[in-house]
Amino acid sequence: MNQAYSVSELRQYIQHWKDHQQSIAFIPTMGNLHQGHLSLIEKGQSLCDRSICSIFVNPMQFGPNEDFNHYPRTLDKDIELLESVACDLVYMPTASELYPQGLEKISQVIVTDLTETFEGAHRPGHFTGVATIVAKLFNIVKPDISVFGKKDYQQYCVIKKMTQDLNLDVEIIGQETTREPSGLATSTRNQYLNEEQMSKAALIYRTLQDASDKIIGGERNFALVEKQATDRLSQAGFDTDYFNVCNADTLKPATPGDKKLVILVTTRLGDTRLLDNIEIDLW
DSSP: OOOEEHHHHHHHHHHHHHTTTEEEEEEEEEEEHHHHHHHHHHHHHHHHEEEEEEOOGGGGOOTTTGGGGSSSSOOHHHHHHHHHHSSSEEOOOOOOHTTOOOOGGSSSOOOOOOSSTHHHSSTTTHHHHHHHHHHHHHHHHOEEEEEEEETHHHHHHHHHHHHHHHSSOOOOEEOOBOOOTSOOOOOOGGGOHHHHHHHHTTTHHHHHHHHHHHTTTTOOOOHHHHHHHHHOOOOTTTTTEEEEEEEEOOBOOTTTTOSSEEEEEEEEEEEEEEEEEEEOOOO
């Protein structure tokens, strides 16, 4: 697997591939890779000739109460995993490479409308950090497609909107959530759960499924569905930030006439904040 650390080095590989009319799939990550990330790369490989994965722990998307320095960094293991799925290139820039004048002086990409609620409300500035780094990486790599996991559904929507609003020439592909056998969404944060918590955390997806079944069955009192789900999680020891039925495109509160829905949930188990969702198509 090829490795690049600078923009100029990376672009040499990209130019060579483009000279040979090869298409490029790009998967941006912050490392500490797991099977969910690998599924994104494999999806990209099924659609393009070449696959690039970036590993960069982006300081701009961490809030004042979030510990950037303690984010898990497992570069050697990450490289092994990428080699196991035959990723063509890993790009590993430094902060000084991408933010040469520091975070205070960098131009920012602010995505409107989709970023004020849910994770945007709980993590102010987070999506500005995400949108800015993804826009930079898209301009550096100039991929044909980029694959994002739908587990972070709001982020997926934000990236799609940014790409459309800024007329970026890249197709955004959403990949379905990879799950443990229990149904728990595969996540970097799962490593912070002990064995008992891992078992209990499977209740999140079961609660999403039950809420989805009620809506598919005809329930349109979404507030009731939300309350029943939140109460169920609370009784099991979860501390839920939100459990909301939304329009899948706008992330606004769902109305009885909406046909494409998504239920978003973020809840804490112990000190670990877990995020999941389920899509519902009523057509």
